[in-house]
Amino acid sequence: MEKKRVAVPLVCHGHSRPVVDLFYSPITPDGFFLISASKDSSPMLRNGETGDWIGTFEGHKGAVWSCCLDTNALRAASASADFTAKIWDALTGDELHSFEHKHIVRACAFSEDTHLLLTGGVEKILRIYDLNRPDAPPREVDKSPGTVRTVAWLHSDQTILSSCTDMGGVRLWDIRSGNMVQTLETKSSVTSAEVSQDGRYITTADGSTVKFWDANHxxxxxxxNMPCTVESASLEPKYGNKFISGGEDMWVRLFDFHTGEEIACNKGHHGPVHCVRFSPGGESYASGSEDGTIRIWQTGPEHEDESHMANGISGKVKVPATEEVSRKIEGFHISDEGKSKEKEEATA
Structure with missing residues (x-):
């Protein structure tokens, strides 16, 4: 592996406040997509390959802490400090459902089969909403011991995991019984928990360490051990031979999974890095920062060409002119690009 490359990222502007969560869709017939959550209350959808802005989901009245796309990238979900989790039509930008909570919602995740939405937050309750019956009361599993920071599904939607903001460990819950069945012990609170694409590993970031757990045993x-306090980590999905981390020192680092050796250190953000995620094919990875920008970095040197430089909103990179991508863009409710409204922001 080539050592210490100087990477030139795609820089995606548009958010007016810190970017706190990123999520890539799987590869779909339309390509793949990237959704971002920000304290500016407006999640954004982008072309995952080019970073080009597609549209903004408007409707939240507080910071958005978490966001995700379903398996087909047809619906989006967001969790907000305005005490709601919302489901959106990812083709039109329309709000489909708004699920009321009694406090800040910090995390949300679609089930693999796309029929369920899992939420968690300051209420310390994990809720499962049936999207086929959105008006039905949600199912609640055993009470979380602390404020929920992250949630995820694994084992073909038979198990869910969660971590807390105010204590260490990742807790695993059996969907059938609703009971907590396992705790993965960590010293610090887990700020990022990702299930690998092949379902083999759970990648966690806690304090200044990145850990990989066997997702079955x-x-x-x-x-x-990382060079600084890290907030997020992600495993390369195709080969599982690299991972990335980002944290308080503002740099995005690429490591060898087998040895832990640092392969690349990407500089460019002007604030702590809150979230990092690999694209579904592993050819690039995205980072979101306190500075309000998203940066997309190419994994391999073969992609490092100045023609790939683009502003995420200006659309200088040509998007493949497929009917599907055109349909996504045409149908979306486009807001004023880059112009942020003064919005009430609630923080945890």
């Missing part, structure tokens, strides 16, 4: 596979 729950043993600790690897633990690497």
């Amino acid at each position: 729950f043993g600790l596979v690897k633990s690497f």
Whole structure:
């Protein structure tokens, strides 16, 4: 592997406040997509390959802490400090459902089969909404011991995991019984938990360590000490041979999964990095920062060409002119690009 490359990222502007969560869709017939959550209350959808802005989901009245897309990238979900989780039509930008909570919602995740939405937050309750019956009361599993920070599904929607903002560990819950069945012990609170694309590993960031857990037997596979406090980590999905981390030192680092050796250190953000995620094919990865920007970095040197430089909103990169992508863009409710409204922001 080539050492210490100087990477030139795609810089995606548009958010007026810190970017706190990123999520890539799987590869769909239309390509793949990137959704971002920000304290500016307006999640944004982008072309995952080029970073080009597609549209903004408007309707939240507080900071948006978490966002995700379903398996087909047809619907989006967002969790907000305005005490709601919302479901959106990812083709038109329309709000489909708004699920009221009694406090700040910090995390949300679609089930693999796309029929369920999992939420968690300051109420310390994990709720499961049936999207086929959105007006029905949600199912609640055993009470979380602390404020929920992250949630995810695994084992073909038979298990859910969550971490807390105010204590260490990742807790696993059996969907059938609703009971907590396992805790993955960490010293610091887990700020990022990702299930690998092949379902083999759970990648966590806690304090200044990145850990990899066996997702089936729950043993600790690897633990690497990072150069600073990290907030997020992500495993390369195709080969599983690299991982990325981002944190308070503003840099996005690429490591060898087997040895923990640093392969690249990407500089460019002007504030702490809150979230990092690999694209579904592993050819690039995105980082979101306190500085309000998203940066998309190419994994391999073969992609590092100045023609790839683009502003995320200006659309200088040509999007493949497929009917599907055109349909997504034409149908979306386009707001004033880059112009942020003064919005009430609630913070945790």
